[in-house]
Amino acid sequence: MFPVFLLYYSLLAGTIGALYKKKRRKSYKIVGFKHGVEVLRIGNILESYGITIKKQLPLVDACLCEVEPSVAKLQQLSEDPMIEYIEDDYIATIQALPYTVAAIPKGQEIPWGVKKVAAQPVWKTCRGEGIRVGVVDTGIDLDHPDLKENIKEAYGVLDCKNIIDDNGHGTHVAGTIAALDNDIGVVGVAPKVEIYSVKAFDKHGRGTVSSIVEALNWCLEKKVHVINMSFGIRHNSFTLRRAVQALLRNNIVLVAAAGNVGRENSVLYPAKYPEVIAVAACNQNDRPASFSSSGPEVDITAPGVDILSTHKNGTYKLMSGTSMATPHVAGAAALLLSLTNMNADDVKSILKNAAKDLGLPKEKQGAGLLNVLNAVSNIKKLGRGDCEQI
Ligand code: CA
Numbered sequence: 001m002f003p004v005f006l007l008y009y010s011l012l013a014g015t016i017g018a019l020y021k022k023k024r025r026k027s028y029k030i031v032g033f034k035h036g037v038e039v040l041r042i043g044n045i046l047e048s049y050g051i052t053i054k055k056q057l058p059l060v061d062a063c064l065c066e067v068e069p070s071v072a073k074l075q076q077l078s079e080d081p082m083i084e085y086i087e088d089d090y091i092a093t094i095q096a097l098p099y100t101v102a103a104i105p106k107g108q109e110i111p112w113g114v115k116k117v118a119a120q121p122v123w124k125t126c127r128g129e130g131i132r133v134g135v136v137d138t139g140i141d142l143d144h145p146d147l148k149e150n151i152k153e154a155y156g157v158l159d160c161k162n163i164i165d166d167n168g169h170g171t172h173v174a175g176t177i178a179a180l181d182n183d184i185g186v187v188g189v190a191p192k193v194e195i196y197s198v199k200a201f202d203k204h205g206r207g208t209v210s211s212i213v214e215a216l217n218w219c220l221e222k223k224v225h226v227i228n229m230s231f232g233i234r235h236n237s238f239t240l241r242r243a244v245q246a247l248l249r250n251n252i253v254l255v256a257a258a259g260n261v262g263r264e265n266s267v268l269y270p271a272k273y274p275e276v277i278a279v280a281a282c283n284q285n286d287r288p289a290s291f292s293s294s295g296p297e298v299d300i301t302a303p304g305v306d307i308l309s310t311h312k313n314g315t316y317k318l319m320s321g322t323s324m325a326t327p328h329v330a331g332a333a334a335l336l337l338s339l340t341n342m343n344a345d346d347v348k349s350i351l352k353n354a355a356k357d358l359g360l361p362k363e364k365q366g367a368g369l370l371n372v373l374n375a376v377s378n379i380k381k382l383g384r385g386d387c388e389q390i
Pocket of ligand 1: 108146179180181182184185186187
């Protein structure tokens with residue numbers, strides 16, 4: 001028989017444990033300062049409210065803070081003249097459909113998406129040489145034989161600074177941008193571009209705004225020219241907006257997935273921000289993918305259904321999502337930049353002007369389907385770059 005005093009004891013211990021746990025439970029908030037406020041002063045202010053700084057986010061004049069849920073002083077803090085905003089550390093998710101199909105290419109295949117965007121005809125002139133592309137994602141398989149030579153540096157912002165792609169998504173995205181032109185696997189849109197991998201998403205494809213901002217800051221330090229963001233958030237984050245504005249001021253081309261919500265007016269952030277090129281997805285028949293988010297913020301369409309690319313552990317897989325459409329555009333931007341110097345706004349307008357109208361509403365296709373050959377030819381018409389051979 002179970003002794004009664006032990007039953008009482010275990011119930012009491014459970015109750016105390018639950019209370020203790022409740023008291024100890026912390027939450028995280030991002031506190032954004034007004035421009036020009038010194039971080040030291042902010043540290044002192046936050047301390048006076050009993051708030052601990054977990055991480056500085058210098059790119060956006062903000063910090064990630066650990067707060068007790070019971071701290072009613074947050075409201076008081078938000079009224080401090082040095083504070084611009086306080087918001088949750090929202091969760092972003094990668095924009096790929098959950099199913100994947102394993103594939104073994106015979107020799108080297110050019111994926112249908114790379115053919116569809118007419119990247120191949122420009123390779124005799126430019127392949128992305130000297131252009132640095134940041135991939136903020138789940139990491140990249142650094143030993144993948146079809147990517148290895150193009151990965152210049154890798155970094156991680158999650159716990160333990162892990163840089164390994166334990167999901168496969170980041171490796172797939174990187175392959176569409178930059179898989180090598182050799183005799184195996186696939187080829188990316190810009191097969192000689194330099195990839196800077198930063199892991200900000202876990203094996204489930206989830207990442208916080210604070211991790212993303214830290215990753216973007218690393219990309220800025222590495223002086224990348226283009227950043228691929230195959231992820232999205234439903235919430236408008238002041239922090240993420242500040243980050244993309246800071247990057248655009250540094251003339252970095254920002255490309256993001258429109259999202260896989262599949263409804264009208266459902267473009268996710270950061271694609272929804274005007275500083276970013278928002279990419280919708282289409283299938284092989286130039287039809288919009290059923291999952292692709294639409295809305296007035298869509299800039300351009302690219303292939304995003306059954307896309308063959310590199311995957312973790314040296315493999316290849318078919319994946320679908322606006323996550324897969326986005327790297328076609330990032331690769332195209334890199335090709336343009338490898339031909340001639342231009343600012344990020346020029347890249348966006350040249351890509352949009354060169355897009356092929358699919359006869360769909362603007363909310364679904366943006367300017368139309370990405371066309372690299374047209375974009376490069378348009379630079380030639382502008383008398384810029386060394387494109388005479390095209
Ligand atoms: Ca290859």
